[in-house]
Amino acid sequence: MKIDKNTINMLLKMNDDMLWSTLKIAFSRSGADGARDLKRPEDMSKIRDILSGLTDSDIERVSELLNKGGKK
Numbered sequence: 001m002k003i004d005k006n007t008i009n010m011l012l013k014m015n016d017d018m019l020w021s022t023l024k025i026a027f028s029r030s031g032a033d034g035a036r037d038l039k040r041p042e043d044m045s046k047i048r049d050i051l052s053g054l055t056d057s058d059i060e061r062v063s064e065l066l067n068k069g070g071k072k
Contacts, residue, residue: 030066
């Protein structure tokens with residue numbers, strides 16, 4: 001999965017349920033421990049704030065981490 005500003009903008013346009021579902025899928029595919037047990041926050045605004053504030057270098061680092069985890 002390629003992550004760039006366009007991907008982030010697409011995520012931000014999703015409703016809260018779709019956004020959370022997509023994030024959980026990405027986490028689980030990356031091999032993140034405990035991804036299945038993550039509970040959706042009642043207020044998704046903090047997640048949206050973080051996503052909207054990501055810089056290009058932040059996005060690049062997230063991509064590296066997700067791709068690295070998926071190779072385990």
